[in-house]
Amino acid sequence: MGSRSRTLCLATMGLWVMTLAVAGWFFVTGWTTKGADGRTEILLAPVERDQILAEMRQLLKAVDGVVRSLGEEQPNLQQAEAAARAAGMQMAVDTSPAIMAKLPLSFKQMGLSIHKDMDALADAIVKKETPQQILQRLSSMTARCTTCHDLYQFGAGK
Template identity: 45%
Template sequence: MRLDKLAIFALLLWLATITVFAWFFIRGVTTEGSDGRAAIVLQPAERDLVLSEMRGLLVATQQILEGVNQGDMQHIAKAARAAGMAGAADVNPALMAKLPVEFKQLGMSVHREMDDIAKAAEDGKSPAEILQMASDTLNKCVACHAAWQIKSSGQ
């Protein structure tokens, strides 16, 4: 009888722990932002990492447009590939856990679409098609920026 109760208690404790982890994984670590958006709270170094990835996305976008303008498909493919999934894979788990799940999904879909743009350029798709894809991807940049800001927990 005693043992049964202990087993049930252990099971409940385990379930509670899993639930808390799942809750954090889905919600991330967020608070109200200074301007009406939701703010993700990160350590200064984590914020720097995310923002440097962001600047990489801006560089890729500029380079894609330049490639389209010059009709240089290889330039487009190289720029888009640099912002693709391969570059996004090595984010550490502690940081991943702080990012809300919609944020991660939106972020990953942008990296995937950068790979799609690289492939489209390699497959010799028309500049108009590449521009349409880039424009669709930029909608995601816009949507995410409208919803989230990043606060540093160290300041």
């Protein structure tokens, strides 16, 4: 291999390593900036922001559905299970890869853990856990929701 080929090979490998490093950096940090109120601002296009906020509303509706069902004199466990299952991992698969790339790793981890826990909550309802046990599960989940809202906000990106 000639000197020129070796230099080209090293330059190509260097660019490849730098590309992987930059991609890894964005996978962890997402597309973010420091917000005016101290929270991390996630920069999303308006349509992306709307999609994430719609998903959050669906999660809140699922929690409401479970709580309402449990609050009935005769709890409707099928409705509670359906409400929880609707916000499980199946809901998460619809998020576009372009949006996922812009979200910081800890945001992605919290979001996915909530979806997994919604499936586990639905399973717990089927197994007839007590309303108190189900509410304890919900309490753990909503604590992560409030932590996420304390850490992040959405800003205007491109």
